[in-house]
Amino acid sequence: MTETILPAKLAEIRDEFLELPETDRLQLLLEFSYELPPxxxxxxxxxxxxxxxxxxxxxxxIIVDVDDGDRVAMYATAPAEAPTTRGFASILAQGIHGLSADEVLSIPDDFPQTIGLTRAVSPLRISGMTGMLMRTKRQVRAKRA
Incomplete structure (x- = not known):
C-alpha cells in the first residue's frame, strides 16, 4: 500500500489521532469540536x-473560497449538539484553510478513514466527513473554472 502525501496540517492532525490509544480518540475529536473556526x-x-x-x-x-492566489479558505457550521460532526468539520476547516487549490484537490478521498476513528464512530458519521471533503473539493474545482 503506497502512502499518499497529505498536506502537512492534515498529516499532523491524523498523526495526533493515531498516536492516541483508540479509547482517547473521541475525546480529541470532542476537543476539535470546540475549536471549529467561526x-x-x-x-x-x-x-x-x-x-x-x-x-x-x-x-x-460549508463555505469554500478560492482567492486570486489560488489559496483555499474553508468554513463550516455545525450545531454544538452534534459534537462528532462538528469535530470532523473543524478538522477539515483547520486542515484545509490556507492550502493551495491543488493541495486540497490532492487530499485522498479516504482521508476520513485514515484518522483512526472508524471503530469509534458510526460509518454514517465517517460518511458525513467524507461528504464534507468531497463537496469542498467540488467547490474548489468549480471556483477555479
Whole structure:
C-alpha cells in the first residue's frame, strides 16, 4: 500500500489521532469540536454561499473560497449538539484553510478513514466527513473554472 502525501496540517492532525490509544480518540475529536473556526462576518448575510452537506444527519453547511492566489479558505457550521460532526468539520476547516487549490484537490478521498476513528464512530458519521471533503473539493474545482 503506497502512502499518499497529505498536506502537512492534515498529516499532523491524523498523526495526533493515531498516536492516541483508540479509547482517547473521541475525546480529541470532542476537543476539535470546540475549536471549529467561526464563519467570517462577510459571509453571514450570504446564505447562498453555504452548501448543505446532505451526507450529515445534522445541519452542516460549508463555505469554500478560492482567492486570486489560488489559496483555499474553508468554513463550516455545525450545531454544538452534534459534537462528532462538528469535530470532523473543524478538522477539515483547520486542515484545509490556507492550502493551495491543488493541495486540497490532492487530499485522498479516504482521508476520513485514515484518522483512526472508524471503530469509534458510526460509518454514517465517517460518511458525513467524507461528504464534507468531497463537496469542498467540488467547490474548489468549480471556483477555479
Amino acid at each position: 464563519v467570517p462576518a462577510e459571509y453571514e448575510d450570504h446564505p447562498e454561499l453555504r452548501e448543505r452537506v446532505v451526507e450529515c444527519q445534522s445541519p452542516v453547511y
